[in-house]
Amino acid sequence: MTSTVLFYLLSVVSIVFALGVLFNPNPIFSALYLVLTMIGMSLMFFNLEAYFIGGVQLIVYAGAVTVLFVMVLMLFDLKKEKQAFTKGLFSSLLKYFSAGALLFMISGASLMSMGLMTEGAEKAEPITTKQLAALLFTDYFFAFEVLGIILLVVAIGAVTISRIRGGTHAK
Amino acid sequence: MLSSMMMEVGLGHYLFVGAAIFIIGMLTVLMRKNVIVILMGIELMLNAVNLTIVSFSHFSNNVNGQILAFFVMTIAAAEAGVGLALAVTVFKKFKDVKISFFEHLRG
Amino acid sequence: MGSDIFEISVNAVKIVALFLLMVQIVPLLVWVERRGSAFIQNRFGPNRVGPLGLTQLLADAVKFIFKEEFIPEKGRAFIFYAAPVVALLPATLAFVSLPLSAPVNVETFEMFGQSWGPYTFQFQGFDFGLGIVYVLGVSSLATYSMLMAGWSSSNKFSLFGGLRASAQMISYELALGLSIVGILILYGTFDFKTMIAAQQGALSFHFFGEMVTIPFLPNWGIFYQPLGAVLFLVAVFAESNRLPFDLPEAESELVAGYHTEYGGMKFNMFFIGEYGHMLVASALMAIFYFGGYNIPFVTPEQLSGFLEGFGYVGTTNSLMTSFLLHLCMFLKILFFLWVFIWVRWTLPRFRYDQLMDLGWKTMLPWALANTIITAIVVFVMRM
Known part of the structure; x- marks a missing residue:
């Protein structure tokens, strides 16, 4: 409830x-x-x-x-932006219409396919963090490591990009 | 029929909310001119996907879904970092952050 | 969660009481801060109004309430009003999830011609079983109040204060999160109560498969994680924007930072928020590194057995035990609050680049090293 x-x-x-x-x-x-x-x-x-x-x-x-x-x-x-939205009446109407159509299609598809989904095992207890951690450091360990490398690359990349042409720390 | 559907919140309800927020995020990307607001739209979309994944994981009692959501979150944070760095660079040159300025990026 | 009237009403009272505890400790802390700073700087401090200047707080409160309201002309009124409220929320939400004492067991009793079954009341607002993750998540929302206040004041000093605050808090959140990973590895849980239960008695640990006990030291986290404790303390100072990390409101550079334009009760709410952060930080320090509500060398069972010797049994015994443990917890919290005040009036302020260098180039590597070493040591020792 x-x-x-x-x-x-x-x-x-x-x-x-x-x-x-x-x-x-x-x-x-x-x-x-x-x-x-x-x-x-x-x-x-x-x-x-x-x-x-x-x-x-x-x-x-x-x-x-x-x-x-x-x-x-x-x-x-x-x-405050004078032109916050893209111009063009027709194109924005098209965008709204296609977004609405997409929402309709997604919800229709999920409603129709609801019957296909088999109910999992009876709800035992909620998934604990320990289970998550065990899975993360065994089955998904490679993905986890790759994620670490991606984050490192992103950190270096972001610093490099924002330091182009001077920046606040320029000597 | 309808009232029983309203009372018992199942997977379908969560999927619908996820879809709605995804569509709103998509419209934000399509409609706005400001680069940072467009990035916000992308964050909304990723969040909606996360909601879908976690609700699947909850209703089928499967741990893997939550791990997927965890990965999505990390990637989203990284993506936001890079996007904002790009926006800062564009702002330094043009004093504004409209998406059309990205046409001038080359080489 | 309870289902009958008695349990629900006790839980409701508990949540209100925890909030009032947090809000009511602020005037006392202000008094301690002013008298303490006077003591450190060899002055008198407020001593005219009431005994020891204690009623100065009431006078201050009256002044705060009757002060004229002021909104900057070009400011954003809604955000300007919302910012102080947002400042109060994170500390409150974090504080109610901290366990302040052992649970109280109430046995079956008769009231209003009914018998009310046995209950267990946690000395804690609520419990997700998520512990520190929840506290970190909620307290990271504190940045918004500063950003909102800084931006909506339409004042350059305020804006710079807000920006400095957010950059500082994001930077130190990393060091804060990493410094407690060592403790999390050690106790293998996010949950505060399990951590506290692991810190009972005298210092004893696995040393290559053997149990080693050192009888003259309490079993506190700081003896396992000294580096982590130091890093955590520093990061927490930065997170609560206290000197030497109060760059967001550095008065010699930014007038008063993000709350330059605020006066009266709205300013006071920022103040309460800051003290709330200090309170949460002190409680976390006590829980992680100083045994939480445990009295050193004494387990709660021993305490309750001791009280039984005086003829206290059942509900009274449990209440007394809880109360004594709560007192112990509060002494620890008060000690750390005094450390906050002590440091504020002792150390000068950092320069901004020094602050960033400390966060990124010193604390982050040390916290990472602490994590790795703890992981290896825990793995080797437990083999």
Whole structure:
């Protein structure tokens, strides 16, 4: 019962805030809406009993990635954009229409294929972090290592890109 | 029929929410001009995919889904870092971050 | 989670009490800070209003409430109002998930002509079984209040303060997260209560398959993780924006940083948020490295047995044990709060590049080294 109420509350909140990201012409407000969406999604993960993923979502998305967005936007100090959206009535109508068609198709497809999915084993207990860790360091160990290398490359790359043409630390 | 569907939240409900947020993210990418807002749209899409994966994992009682979501999150963070670095570079040159400025990147 | 009225009402009271505990400790800390700074700098400090200047706080509160409201003309009113509220949230949410004492067992009793079954009340707001991950996640949201305050004030000093704050917090979050990995490997859990339970009694550990016991030291995390403890303390100072890391509000450079434009109660809420962070940080320090609510060398069972010797049994015994352990926890927390104040009035402020160098070039490598060495040592010793 609680999880049902929570699901409706959180899904409405997440979708409304996501719409805020889309429609607010000021990028900083978009970023702040994005934070709220992320928090809503992380609570949704808690509701799905994926506690570790929810916590990581809070740390990584809400705590780091979106802070970067907000920070960069404030650093630029952009004024309210006169032209936040792309031009052209016909093309935007086309975009909205195709997005709606895609949503319709996805939800229709998932409804139709619901019967195909066999129910898993009876719900025992929620997946613990220990199980996750054991799997991560055995079956997925190679992927985990590659991920580490990717992060290293990305860190070096980001520093290099943003230091081009001077930057704040230029001698 | 309808009320019983409303009361019992199953996989389909979560999939629909995931799809809706994905579509909103896609529209953000399509409609906005600001590079950083476009990156936000990409984050929204990745998050929606994560929600789908985690709900599949929850309803089929499978651990692998959560690991996949974990990987997606890491990659999304990395992608945001690089994207923002690019945006900073573009801003230094043009004093604005419209997506059309990326036409001038070459060589 | 409880299902009957008694349990639900006790849980509700508990959550309110924890919040009030956090909010009410702030005026006392302000008093300690002012008197302490005066003591360190060889002055008197507030000593006119009431005994030892204690009622100065009431006078301050009255002043805060009656101050004129002010919004910058070009500012964003909604965000300007929202920022102080957001400043309060993370510390509160983090604090309610910390266990402050051993659980209280209530035996069956009669009330209102009904019998109420046995209960166990955790001395903790709620428990996801997620422990430190949740605390880190929630407290990383604190950056937004500073960014929002800095941006909505439409003041250059405020904006720079907010930007500095966010850069600093992102940088030190890495060091903070890595410095506790050693503790996580050691105890093999995210959960605070399991960690605290592992720190009972005298220092004893596996040494190549044999149990070694050192009777004159308590079984505290700091003896296993001295480097981790130092790194954690420094990172926590940076996260709560206290001197020597208070670059976001460096008054000689930025007037008052992100809260330049704030006055009255709104300013006070930033203040409460900062002290809330200190409180959470002190509690985490106590839990990870100083045995949590354990009294050194005494396990909770021994304590409750000792109390039984005085004729306290059943519910009373459990309550007394919990209370004594809570007192012990609070003494530890108060000690670390005093360390925060002590350091603030002792060390000068960093320069910004020094701050970044410390975070990225010193603390991060040391934290990584600590992680790797701990992993190897734990693996070898337990063989």
